[in-house]
Amino acid sequence: MAPHHARLPLWQDKSPDQKLETLRQLVLDLYGYHFSAARAEVLMMLETHEPADEKEARDIQRIIDLIAAHPDIFSMTCEVGHITASAAIIEPESRRTLLHYHKRLGRWLQVGGHAEYETDFAQVALREAREETGLPDLQHWPPDAAPAPIDYDVHTIPQSGDAPKHLHLDFRYVLATRQPEALAPIAGESTRFRWLSSADVRDLGAAIDGSLRRLLGKAFALLSSERADQ
Numbered sequence: 300m301a302p303h304h305a306r307l308p309l310w311q312d313k314s315p316d317q318k319l320e321t322l323r324q325l326v327l328d329l330y331g332y333h334f335s336a337a338r339a340e341v342l343m344m345l346e347t348h349e350p351a352d353e354k355e356a357r358d359i360q361r362i363i364d365l366i367a368a369h370p371d372i373f374s375m376t377c378e379v380g381h382i383t384a385s386a387a388i389i390e391p392e393s394r395r396t397l398l399h400y401h402k403r404l405g406r407w408l409q410v411g412g413h414a415e416y417e418t419d420f421a422q423v424a425l426r427e428a429r430e431e432t433g434l435p436d437l438q439h440w441p442p443d444a445a446p447a448p449i450d451y452d453v454h455t456i457p458q459s460g461d462a463p464k465h466l467h468l469d470f471r472y473v474l475a476t477r478q479p480e481a482l483a484p485i486a487g488e489s490t491r492f493r494w495l496s497s498a499d500v501r502d503l504g505a506a507i508d509g510s511l512r513r514l515l516g517k518a519f520a521l522l523s524s525e526r527a528d529q
Contacts, residue, residue, distance in 0.1 A: 331370035337418035380466025384423035385411020387518040421446035433483030440475035
């Protein structure tokens, strides 16, 4: 995003509303400059990703459009929404995945959260997963490949308190643990977790939304592919 040239009237002649608009544009210009390299990298990831269905294809295009329209999309202060990172956690030996129950939303979800002034979303997903589960050995899967999202999703978060309704642009990864028994969520995090086989996931039906079902399907397929290669 190119910076904006100064415009008349000069500052001392501007109305309060014009001054606010000038300051707003200055902030957006700074966001655009600071995140220019990260934005380019994210756009390349999105444009080379093969969507699994029409919903994911639409969501990828929506993320691309939002990145182009909102230089501050990497920040939680962006009013329309912001990027989040989450992960399907798998245990390769038992071929199970870990979900937690979100009490307010009333459904099972993968772990994840917000970036905290970060642009390495693979590390955001890893940090959030470690914080929420306490699993000490989590790592990106497969271990011999550079971490990359395997799924993208856009969903609406309802208003809560003074936080407005907004979008989460979710970048989704796969993490693995060899110590499922070490699950130890910290205080303040969800404590209702379940290790689930692919059959268990099917049995949960509508308690798992379509985008999560798609993510878990990709994670189980990745497990099967890794086992076939061994």
